[in-house]
Amino acid sequence: MATRALYLVVAAIGIAGSGFAAWWWQKPVSSPAVVPVVEAGRAQTGAAKPVSVEVAVVRTVTLRDEVQAVGSLRSRRSVVLRPEVSGRIMALHFRDGALVRQGQLLAQLDDQLPKAQVQQAQAERSIAQANHQRNQELVAQGFISQRSLEESAANLEVAQAKLALAQATAARLRMVAPFDGVAGIGNVHVGDYLKDGTDIVNIEDIDGLLVDFRLPERYQRQIQRGQTVRITLDALPGAQYTAMVQALDPQIDANGRSLLVRASLDNRNGPLRPGMFARISVELGLRSDARMVPEEAIVPQGNAAIVWKFEPATDARSGQVRRTTVQLGLRRDGWVEVIQGLESGDSVVTAGQQRLQKDGAKVQLFVPAAVGQPG
Incomplete structure (x- = not known):
């Protein structure tokens, strides 16, 4: 009996010891030696790594302010004989x-019948002339009244009118070049x-040609008579012609809000033909201080456009960026004119913008963007 009680006591002590050992094993370890390592790791991950970007320099070029249009060549004068x-x-x-x-x-x-009518009218006029001349002599001698002379004069006028009518009818059967x-x-x-x-046949005066084209209504103050325009034709690649603005339509087309412009060009002994498709370039101005950046630098943002302006550090290979809103102008061969927001010599990011989140972000230059010169 005593032995059995002893076994129970030993078993209870063993169970209690196992539970304490399990609790001790699962208890969180708090070692002072580990804390600096964890904190050091956190400090290391908190430091932002510079973003690699490519940049390009804002260039100042001479830019032609041009507007493009299309049209068709027309004869200076054209008529169809009918x-x-x-x-x-x-x-x-x-x-x-x-x-x-x-x-x-x-x-x-x-014209056989009209010719006969002309001959008949000529004969009637001759008779009327003779009668009127004889009556003039008789009135002078007092043999007939003044009324008879007036009647013969009227008959002469009628005969002359009949002759003119017959001649006009005959002339309508002859078609001549205008x-x-x-x-x-x-x-x-x-x-x-x-x-x-x-x-019957069309007659074309092609020594001089006309080209009609339309421009948006906002250009109505920038184009005037006497201004020159450049014309190229798909049918004659490589050739370029100069035309002069001849007239501006005083009325703006209400459907397309466009202005009709007519220009003329010399074609004496030239290869141009009416009906050719023409591309027209109208030069509205020439600016020698246009600031241009690559198209890749422009980031659309709603209705506006921004660029990331690069501000170099002392080593010039790293620095930070600033978000800058810009106003754009003309586009030429992969380059965009910046009217406001940048100055000549500024550097803008052309690759890597998607990794830039805020102003002041640290960046380092990767390889300068290899882009061509603006046209």
Whole structure:
């Protein structure tokens, strides 16, 4: 019995000892020697590492303030010959694509009936003239009254009017060139019966050409008559022509809010043809102090644009950046004009902006950006 009680006491002591050992093992260790290591680690991770960036210098260049437009070449004068009356073609006096002179007869319609009417009117006028002349002599001698003389004068006027009408009717059957130019390709042949208004041939004056183009209404004060514009054509790559502004439409197009401009250019013995597609460059000004930065430096931010301005330290290979709002102007070949916000010689970040979070961030230069010169 005593032995059994002893066993129970030993078992209770063993269980209690195991529980105490487990509690002691799980107790957090607080060693003074470890604290400096942890604190040192925290201090090391709290130090910000400089961000590697690329920068470019703001350059000052001479910049042409230009606006681009498109248009089509037109003849200085152009007309399509059409008969005013119906009739059959009796003769054609032009060759397709040949030069024609002002007043040259190009097409003749059948005029036999009008010619007969002219002859009849001429005969009636001759009779009226003779009667009126005889009456003048008789009145002078007192054989007839003044009223008879007035009637003969009126008859002469009627005969002259009939002759003029017959001649005008005959002239409408003759189609002549209204100006010097080049005949197009004819659409009719001798013997064809034409109704009034049928196209016969077009005449083009291509010694001088016109080009019409439209500009946004905000440029209406910057363009004026006599100003020169540059023209290039897709059909003639590499060639450039100069035209002069001839007229400005006094009315702004309400649909597109644009201004219609007409320019003229000399084409004597030139290769240009009406209908060619033209690209027009209008120079509105020339600035010799334009500040340009690479497009990569611009960071859109809402409706504004910013750049990260680099402020070098003493070693010039590291420094800090500042967020700067800029006002942009023209774009040329990967470069952007900065109107406000930067000065010539400033440096801006062109790569690595996505890792910049706040003003004063520490940076170090990686490799200077390799970009071309602004155009």
